[in-house]
Amino acid sequence: KQEVTQIPAALSVPEGENLVLNCSFTDSAIYNLQWFRQDPGKGLTSLLLIQSSQREQTSGRLNASLDKSSGRSTLYIAASQPGDSATYLCAVSAGYSTLTFGKGTMLLVSP
Amino acid sequence: GAVVSQHPSWVICKSGTSVKIECRSLDFQATTMFWYRQFPKQSLMLMATSNEGSKATYEQGVEKDKFLINHASLTLSTLTVTSAHPEDSSFYICSARSRDGTSNYGYTFGSGTRLTVV
Numbered sequence: 001k002q003e004v005t006q007i008p009a010a011l012s013v014p015e016g017e018n019l020v021l022n023c024s025f026t027d028s029a030i031y032n033l034q035w036f037r038q039d040p041g042k043g044l045t046s047l048l049l050i051q052s053s054q055r056e057q058t059s060g061r062l063n064a065s066l067d068k069s070s071g072r073s074t075l076y077i078a079a080s081q082p083g084d085s086a087t088y089l090c091a092v093s094a095g096y097s098t099l100t101f102g103k104g105t106m107l108l109v110s111p
Numbered sequence: 112g113a114v115v116s117q118h119p120s121w122v123i124c125k126s127g128t129s130v131k132i133e134c135r136s137l138d139f140q141a142t143t144m145f146w147y148r149q150f151p152k153q154s155l156m157l158m159a160t161s162n163e164g165s166k167a168t169y170e171q172g173v174e175k176d177k178f179l180i181n182h183a184s185l186t187l188s189t190l191t192v193t194s195a196h197p198e199d200s201s202f203y204i205c206s207a208r209s210r211d212g213t214s215n216y217g218y219t220f221g222s223g224t225r226l227t228v229v
Contacts, residue, residue: 034217043117043204044155044220089154091218098145099206099218103154 002027006090006102013080014110021075021105023090028071034099035064035075036089044089048075080109113139113209117221124195124228132190132224134205140185141207145218146178149202158203161188195228202226 003026013019023033032051036044048057048064050073056065063076077084087106091099114137124130134144142163147155159180160168167180177199179191192199204223 032217036220041202041223041225043222044206046217046219049217093218098157098160101154 002030002092002094002100004090004092004100004102006088006105008105009103010106010108012108012110015080015082017080017109018076018078019080019107021077021088021090021107023073023075023102025071025073025092025100027094028068029094030068030092031094033064033066033073033090033092035062035073036091038087038089038104040087047088077107080107082109082111085109113137113207113219115141115205115207115219115221117205117224119224120222121225122227124226126196126228127194129191129193130195130226132192132203132205132226134188134190134207134221136186136207136209136219139207139209141188141209142185144182144188144205144207146180146188146190147204147206149204149223155204158190163188192226195226197228200226200228 005024007022034049035047038044050057050066061078066073085108087104089104090102093099116135118133144161146158148158149155158173161180161182163182169175182188206218206220209219
């Protein structure tokens with residue numbers, strides 16, 4: 001059974017810092033990995049989608065890497081802003097199936 | 112990009128009544144949709160997989176008679192919480208598998224429904 005772990009569980013940084021969120025998964029036979037953002041009381045917003053054959057994806061200040069063989073992914077956020085404050089969820093899928101989620105990293109960026 | 116619309120965003124109902132939540136794919140067809148439940152400060156837990164034109168597949172421990180799922184068209188799935196009780200109060204989110212513009216598949220989520228049973 002696939003298990004996804006996210007470290008740290010919570011992170012508080014001052015505005016402007018670069019930061020890294022970590023995600024690990026136990027079964028490397030994945031189809032893709034997706035990073036989401038969730039604001040309190042809201043649904044999930046997809047940030048980046050990495051196919052199993054890819055090593056990384058970039059969108060603006062966000063960069064996600066994938067090392068499938070070691071079962072790891074990182075989400076890099078450059079020049080953090082207070083608006084980045086949210087919970088970040090990592091999820092993996094295996095083929096045409098649903099996602100397995102980590103418990104998330106709660107990020108707080110203070111002005 | 113793909114958009115999934117979920118309604119209502121919040122609902123309060125009396126214990127013993129039923130509540131229906133709708134999940135629509137707005138600009139794509141979704142033969143499969145997924146229903147999740149999220150408790151405070153917890154991650155998402157898959158409840159069931161909704162298949163267009165056939166019965167839903169429920170995860171272990173989820174009561175199919177309590178959480179009725181109907182996927183009557185390629186763009187609409189509904190979740191009905193029957194005879195709701197306070198312990199059913201939670202945040203319910205749906206998702207659908209969609210393409211990212213190429214041949215790659217990802218998942219798009221609705222905005223969620225906050226259910227409070229009083």
